[in-house]
Amino acid sequence: MKNIQLIEPTALDATALYFGDNGRAFCGHLNHSGATAYYTGRDISGQKVVKVSEEDHAEFTREGLILACESCASAARKSAK
Ligand SMILES: [Zn+2]
Numbered sequence: 001m002k003n004i005q006l007i008e009p010t011a012l013d014a015t016a017l018y019f020g021d022n023g024r025a026f027c028g029h030l031n032h033s034g035a036t037a038y039y040t041g042r043d044i045s046g047q048k049v050v051k052v053s054e055e056d057h058a059e060f061t062r063e064g065l066i067l068a069c070e071s072c073a074s075a076a077r078k079s080a081k
Contacts, residue, residue, distance in 0.1 A: 011041030017052040032071035
């Protein structure tokens with residue numbers, strides 16, 4: 001068969017944390033990131049989701065906060081390079 005394009009099953013890494021609209025934090029699981037972000041890497045506003053970096057984690061830690069997925073509380077620390 002010709003002209004069949006294989007698309008990436010997901011734009012997100014399930015073991016990473018991301019920032020989306022309004023600074024919400026979520027992991028890369030489908031049910032936590034939302035389908036739009038999961039498949040396109042953009043939140044429903046069209047804004048690209050941003051992978052949480054080690055620097056973000058450090059900043060939250062300095063403030064006495066823990067940066068984690070709002071749905072499962074996963075504090076994945078896989079950082080953006
Ligand atoms: Zn999660």
